[in-house]
Amino acid sequence: MLTVISASVAPRTGAEPRSPGPIPQVAQGKGTEAGGGNPSGIYSAIISRNFPIIGVKEKTFEQLHKKCLEKQVLYVDPEFPPDETSLFYSQKFPIQFIWKRPPEICENPRFIIGGANRTDICQGDLGDCWFLAAIACLTLNKRLLFRVIPHDQSFTENYAGIFHFQFWRYGDWVDVVIDDCLPTYNNELVFTKSNHHNEFWSALLEKAYAKLHGSYEALKGGNTTEAMEDFTGGVTEFFEIKDAPRDMYKIMKKAIERGSLMGCSIDTIVPVQYETRMACGLVKGHAYSVTGLEEALYKGEKVKLVRLRNPWGQVEWNGSWSDSWKNWSFVDKNEKARLQHQVTEDGEFWMSYDDFIYHFTKLEICNLTADALESDRLQTWTVSVNEGRWVRGCSAGGCRNFPDTFWTNPQYRLKLLEEDDDPDESEVICSFLVALMQKNRRKDRKLGANLFTIGFAIYEVPKEMHGNKQHLQKDFFLYNASKARSKTYINMREVSERFRLPPSEYVIVPSTYEPHQEGEFILRVFSEKRNLSEEVENTISVDRPVKKKKTKPIIFVSDRANSNKELGVDQESEEGKDKTSPDKQAKSPQSEPGSADQESEEQQQFGNIFRQIAGDDMEICADELKNILNRVVNKHKDLKTQGFTLESCRSMIALMDTDGSGRLNLQEFHHLWKKIKAWQKIFKHYDTDQSGTINSYEMRNAVNDAGFHLNNQLYDIITMRYADRSMNIDLDSFICCLLRLEGMFRAFNAFDKDGDGIIKLNVLEWLQLTMYA
Incomplete structure (x- = not known):
């Protein structure tokens, strides 16, 4: 019997701002509805087309500081300007804050007075007590404090209105540069302030953290550990x-x-x-x-x-x-x-x-490190970090309560190679900690993003599958119980848990509680001894490997078509036959796949329709191909489809056209129909409800059955490209996808003359390859 997974809700602290000061009551604006979709879109699977082709390296704090000193100007941050856009995104104050620099607020402003300590932090009118509590803890460790707050900053020596702070962000340390303009009301700081009227390190640190998340409002409500981790990477x-x-x-x-x-x-x-x-x-x-x-x-x-x-x-x-x-x-x-x-x-x-x-x-x-708190001695743990994402319709399968899609979640193999060194431990055990963190949800709040309810499960991989990096399938999870899992699924940025398991090979499956929720995450594994942790990725390949031949550089359509001929239009077709002229084909029945008395009824039907539509030249264009295919497909009552589109038929011609004419003859058409029939059979197998569509989560297996073995990133792209809004894929889209895959594999193999999996193209070859596919 399947175990039902439960979820819980994490309470936040400081969800509402404290209002002891002189600022009038906030007028609540209409907020964006909190939704589950990832505002960043489907994805970082593809390099954003908005990125410039030639990038300019971002200027560092030192470069910006030097430039301001040379020009004798005070820095103004263009990315986090001193205006309302940096304050709130869902509410509006009835009064206007005045942005002032510390020298405009008081005489003799100081960055730090007598050392940064916990009494320098007083909460203002923003519900970020969780963040300020973390700062107070940070002041107890000066080494960590001055990593976050570089100490060579002041309002006297080389002052240029520019400051910087450093935070840990999902595996990397980032330097956040800000100007020193702060929101004030009646010449008093609105948000965090110090007990000393002329001390500003805590207020500027809060501003840098607000910039990291997009606005001050983004800091309302949270858990102290979120800021603690951003300060330490712990x-x-x-x-x-x-x-x-x-x-x-x-x-x-x-x-x-x-x-x-x-x-x-x-x-x-x-x-x-x-x-x-x-x-x-x-x-x-x-x-x-x-x-x-x-x-x-x-x-x-x-x-x-x-x-x-x-x-x-x-x-x-x-x-x-x-x-x-x-x-x-x-x-x-x-x-x-x-x-x-x-x-x-x-x-x-x-x-x-x-x-x-x-x-x-x-x-x-x-x-600060994953030192075992239950141990009396300090231990050094090894750490592995993996980045991943849940993609709606492809790899956002939800928790174990959803067996039809759970298996599609990203999977990470964990090899525990050595047991702990514990003389008091009779069992052979490996201690490790798993931490799953979702990314950028706070920053994307203004776009409707909330924290997902997340967790993970750990399964032992059978010995016969050790070393096999293939994605574990649905049946494995139906018949195997997890060896360990997070205590609960909860809506926090990070879920972590300690485990003790014997040395073996395991698979970690991180997931959201509900399926179809799209987001990015990092998965960290800490272990006392050596471990190996990596994402399960299939090797990109195609069945029926082709024989490689040395060919001329492919530049023109005809050359590219010749490569199609050399690679074989179909492994089942007759090899070594040259494409005959249309006249000979029309007169010579031997040039056709079979004589009339050997043709099946379907082949005869195709032949008759083909001859009626093709005309004297016995070749058809995309419009004519569409007409033929849809006339035949419509007679298959078991296929619920609206037929093939003109674009699909153009792709079919690009795949099967062996002479670069942009048209198909009868032999090429027969080869095409064989492929469509084989792929149609796969489609019907996965169309279990006979709706005329297959669920995008099944596309991974369907593509694999067709002989194409892809990695997770490519499955994400296929979902984005071919699934509809309901995450379903119809027959036309399915066939079009497989045509594109076969054509691109074939073209790559033609260019990969050395067989090393690497090709080099000039711009003409690149355009040729992408435009006629």
């Missing part, structure tokens, strides 16, 4: 505190010691309760930073404590161990000094670990 683990392991405090303590970043929150189901303060002083639906763990001596007993920070810079816990807790008088003054206790409204406070696990619901830990 991998995140989530803990539901109610289900936390017994040694959770030890895990947190070791994470702090390793420099891992931690955040926590109190979930709320009701949207109106986002960022609402409870009687104890804590805020629901709000992100906090975990900034320290200690054990304090109180009345002769050790008490476990957790230090947290509210990114608002105010509103603190008011229970035991809070700043104003009356029992601090019973704590030794040396303990007070060690815990840095002071009664200040700065958003930071201590609370007991027991109170922490009672009130908070979620803990997020971002490991």
